[in-house]
Amino acid sequence: MSKIIERIPLPSPTPGTRRELTLHRYGEAGARPKAYLQGSLHADETPGMLTLCHLVDRLDGAAAGRIRGEIVVVPAANPIGMSQALLGNHLGRYEAASGGNFNRGFFSLAPRAIELLEGRLGADPEANKQAVRAALAQALDEVPATGELAALRKILMGQAIDADIVLDCHCDLEALMHLYLGSDLWPDGRDLAAQIGSAATLLAIEAGDNPFDEIFSATWHRLAAHFGSERPIPPGALSATIEYRGQADVDDAVAAGDADNLYRFLARRGLIDDEAGPLPELATEARPLEATALLHAPVPGIVVYRKRLGDAVSAGELIAEIVDPMADRPNAARVPVVSETDGFLLSRLVQKFARRGAVVGKVCGERPLPSRRGTLLED
Incomplete structure (x- = not known):
């Protein structure tokens, strides 16, 4: 055949x-x-x-x-x-x-x-x-x-x-x-x-x-x-x-x-x-999926990334900032999004605007994280 x-x-x-x-x-x-x-x-x-x-x-x-x-x-x-x-x-x-x-x-x-x-x-x-x-x-x-x-x-x-x-x-x-x-x-x-x-x-x-x-x-x-x-x-x-x-x-x-x-x-x-x-x-x-940190937007707004895909990052390092376009001074009203772990930036948003709580990126680390339990995939 x-x-x-x-x-x-x-x-x-x-x-x-x-x-x-x-x-x-x-x-x-x-x-x-x-x-x-x-x-x-x-x-x-x-x-x-x-x-x-x-x-x-x-x-x-x-x-x-x-x-x-x-x-x-x-x-x-x-x-x-x-x-x-x-x-x-x-x-x-x-x-x-x-x-x-x-x-x-x-x-x-x-x-x-x-x-x-x-x-x-x-x-x-x-x-x-x-x-x-x-x-x-x-x-x-x-x-x-x-x-x-x-x-x-x-x-x-x-x-x-x-x-x-x-x-x-x-x-x-x-x-x-x-x-x-x-x-x-x-x-x-x-x-x-x-x-x-x-x-x-x-x-x-x-x-x-x-x-x-x-x-x-x-x-x-x-x-x-x-x-x-x-x-x-x-x-x-x-x-x-x-x-x-x-x-x-x-x-x-x-x-x-x-x-x-x-x-x-x-x-x-x-x-x-x-x-x-x-x-x-x-x-x-290969790394455990539980070691990949999901970065959540703490507030809604414009997502401005400070790291590119593949960039190495450390725990606590700035990955992105969320800009509130309706604030009195929008550029001064920025909320940081930091990494939970050491690793590298694996993914980001395509549309750079996020609702509160949305996943705005993933950092691929090596050690399983306490925050990553139960269902590991985003819906």
């Missing part, structure tokens, strides 16, 4: 409307290893979408005989979010009908999988892996999904449920390239971080609220913890979220380079019979 383009319709939410997903399939169905890549689950985050469009071009050139496993690419994973706009502004992070974040609330399969796996696991990790994949597929098949968003989630999960590599391509507001990864997937994911040029790799077993990538990492961790060492369950997939810099970083040359890096990563992992080339040096060692 060289390539198949598949279009999967979503259930119509209202009369006269219809949306569909487009999937690019390479290699033989069921071949190993399998990689699943999707872009723009947050539909207004377009850098990853363009990167996967370029990757499709690269894979099209390799399809005639070079694909050694199975590769599924979905450049635009959220046709619902792509269609949403209000007064000229694209609204792709939340579903307008429910207010739900498109990358939260994916179905929790572990409880049902545990029921299905009782009495079926032994001492062979590889046999257990196959049993877990079958149980998760059955658990997903049993999930009712009548609405459009639920159907979208079920379709996406179904495409990735048996993959060895799952890459969910997003972007931040204004940021350096970075990577979210399960703690137990490091250092296995070291080659991915190095190849894509990640400035930061942020590790957590569960960041909270069931984002897409954790369905294929944290779920396996929960199952392994439940069944214990006598019935060992290895990680099911290298599942990661790649943050392709910021929303404004949409550039053909940059995206083509990012696609080349994904192609080399897939070749190195045995999915493509092609030269991967030398592995680039890793920019920084």
Whole structure:
């Protein structure tokens, strides 16, 4: 098989409307290893979408005989979010009908999988892996999904449920390239971080609220913890979220380079019979997600940054000032935003205006912070 383009319709939410997903399939169905890549689950985050469009071009050139496993690419994973706009502004992070974040609330399969796996696991990790994949597929098949968003989630999960590599391509507001990864997937994911040029790799077993990538990492961790060492369950997939810099970083040359890096990563992992080339040096060692400080605006106003992306900062150092444009002397009415930790500035706002309490930046540190407990992701 060289390539198949598949279009999967979503259930119509209202009369006269219809949306569909487009999937690019390479290699033989069921071949190993399998990689699943999707872009723009947050539909207004377009850098990853363009990167996967370029990757499709690269894979099209390799399809005639070079694909050694199975590769599924979905450049635009959220046709619902792509269609949403209000007064000229694209609204792709939340579903307008429910207010739900498109990358939260994916179905929790572990409880049902545990029921299905009782009495079926032994001492062979590889046999257990196959049993877990079958149980998760059955658990997903049993999930009712009548609405459009639920159907979208079920379709996406179904495409990735048996993959060895799952890459969910997003972007931040204004940021350096970075990577979210399960703690137990490091250092296995070291080659991915190095190849894509990640400035930061942020590790957590569960960041909270069931984002897409954790369905294929944290779920396996929960199952392994439940069944214990006598019935060992290895990680099911290298599942990661790649943050392709910021929303404004949409550039053909940059995206083509990012696609080349994904192609080399897939070749190195045995999915493509092609030269991967030398592995680039890793920019920084992985760090716990709990060590990344969120900078909150103490007051509303204009955000004036004093640090650029990548700048090294110390705890207590000034990162930005908030200007109150309605004060008697606006430039004198500045409130500082300081770093909670030593590290470097990873992300900033695109629109330099903030409401009180808004996150205006992230500082990537090395030591877990007392303030970072529970759900670690912003909504």
